Amino acid sequence: MKTKQIGFIGTGVMGNGMVRNLMKNGFSVTVFTRTKEKALPLLEEGAEWADSVEELATSCQIIITIVGYPKDVEEVYFGTGGLLAHTRSGSYLIDMTTSKPTLAKEIYDRAKEKNIQALDAPVSGGDIGAKNGSLAIMAGGDEEAFKEVLPVLEAMGENIILQGEAGAGQHTKLSNQIAIASNMVGVCEAIVYARKAGLDPSRVLDTITTGAAGSFSLSKLAPRMIADDYAPGFYVKHFIKDMSIALESAKELGMDTPGLDLSLKLYKELAENGENDSGTQALIKLFES
CATH class of the missing domain: 1.10.1040.10 (N-(1-d-carboxylethyl)-l-norvaline Dehydrogenase; domain 2)
Structure with a gap:
């Protein structure tokens, strides 16, 4: 698992701490955010930069998203330059945004058509939990995919539970x-x-x-x-x-x-x-x- 390149989209209050903990646990992380300046501290600490969602999608096997609103999730996943258009077969998509259960199910269904595993895995614990790697992570999706990416989730959280099928995390x-x-x-x-x-x-x-x-x-x-x-x-x-x-x-x-x-x-x-x-x-x- 640690040999796989992780892509991370969204480096806000939560994302910064989550990326740092991934790197502390030995993962290589490529980041993308709309405003590169916000990611500069992470780049200085060893994260790599992707110039677009498309570039990140084609270079990473596990991609984590934590953005603002459901409309942002839709843009990142469904747009012509989005994840579902460019992520490679056999990859894993983990949306950690708090979003709509119906949207999580749609992402799961459309990803499965392309042999991509999708999990919804929103978090709780705020900036403190993100910084300390102690987030509660509530997941929805297939158990096999959950077990495969569990080491990645464990780098960011402590209380990590698969709640059920797609949408259950939301x-x-x-x-x-x-x-x-x-x-x-x-x-x-x-x-x-x-x-x-x-x-x-x-x-x-x-x-x-x-x-x-x-x-x-x-x-x-x-x-x-x-x-x-x-x-x-x-x-x-x-x-x-x-x-x-x-x-x-x-x-x-x-x-x-x-x-x-x-x-x-x-x-x-x-x-x-x-x-x-x-x-x-x-x-x-x-x-x-």
Whole structure:
């Protein structure tokens, strides 16, 4: 596996850490992103550069994508210069973008027609998990393909589970985002409540993060809220995208999601206040105002 060249498309907040961990684990990585300047630090650290998706597709046997929105996934995979038009037979495509389950299934079906294995493998853990190689990776696709690329996934994550057939990884990630959506509202309310009660919110966190209220959002994002640190580990605009996809999928399944509805409404209000490019922890600003 380590002799195979890995292609990586998308070197944003998450992608940078993921590429670094691949290289730390002995993999050779070729990267492509729309703005080459964003990839310069990785190139200086040993990554190779491809001038186009087509060039990357023809030179790599395992290709990972983590881009912004479903429309970006469609462009990267289905365009005339895209992956499905130029990836070699016998290769592996792994989309780690949080996207639509139906789109993951379409990629899988079209890839299979060309003897290409496709997996949807979205991640959770934010910039911290990407940096530390501790991402949760939820995969959908064929078990044989999953086992073949598992060493690659293990370089980027720790909790790596094949959830089912194509699209199952995306459905799992949407479940994850639904859980986070209501949790973030609760974390914001808890911190503002502690302050209004005259408590030191940091000391409150020292207690409640170890109890039944414990969560990633409480342990990792609440301290950023308290410190007025709104740098993006995960963008508000991308969380809105994820929640919108989750809401659409939930409606297709015939279920109501009142917690998700409320969180999406609040985050859209936050974005309208100019916080689109802030980290999701910026939600607390609505509760403090």
